[in-house]
Amino acid sequence: MENRTTASENPNFSPREMFFLGDKEFLLSKIEISRKLEQLFAEVEKNLYSIIPKYSWPAGVLLRSGKLSKGENYQGLPYYILDYPRKFEKQDVFAFRTMFWWGNFFSATLHLGGQHLESFKDALNTNLELLVSSDAYIGVNSTPWEYHYQSDNYKKLSELNIDQLRNTLNTKPFLKLSQHWMLDRYLELPDLVPLTFQEMLSWLMKSEDIG
DSSP, rough: OOOOOOGGGGGOOOHHHHHHHHHHHHHHHHHHHHHHHHHHHHHHHHHHHHHHHGGGOOOTTTOOOEEEEEEETTTTTEEEEEEEEOOOOOOOOEEEEEEETTTEEEEEEEEETHHHHHHHHHHHHHTTHHTSSSSSSEEEESSSSSOOOOOTTEEEEEESHHHHHHHHHHHHHEEEEEEOOOGGGGGOOOOOOOHHHHHHTHHHHHSSOOO
């Protein structure tokens, strides 16, 4: 026998939900916003490319061009992600991720894992005072794949003392260093992201060469 949904099982839309259900302009605006976001991320990527020649890089990090991805459901909300430079392997990760999270923020995150984390640990431990004087954040979660700024995922570097930071650097299998900005700073993003990347790269250096 065919199953039919009874009246009692039908969804009951609230007045607010009915408003959005009938609002064509919102989705048309979302399409235009998405187009502009892609333009914005293209500008960010161009400016990241411009600083690449200033450094030497670990093997394999620059083999791939930048990748722009998008989705509709990071904690229920749409997002855009630009990965450049990017090297994601099973163990070894060297990636810089720029993110837009709808209704929340823009962010930029340096993610190191495996041999790429090990190769920079000496420099990072040498530069602990630089890190704790920054207003950036460090990942404290057990997974590297969360990007919200709740206290169980990121902590401000300036809120840690040297010993706490050293312990985090030397005991976790990955390192995430991150910064974020309010959405109304979108025009600054093509400059903010490369400047943040350069600051984070300086923490990986004991000399002028990060390779």
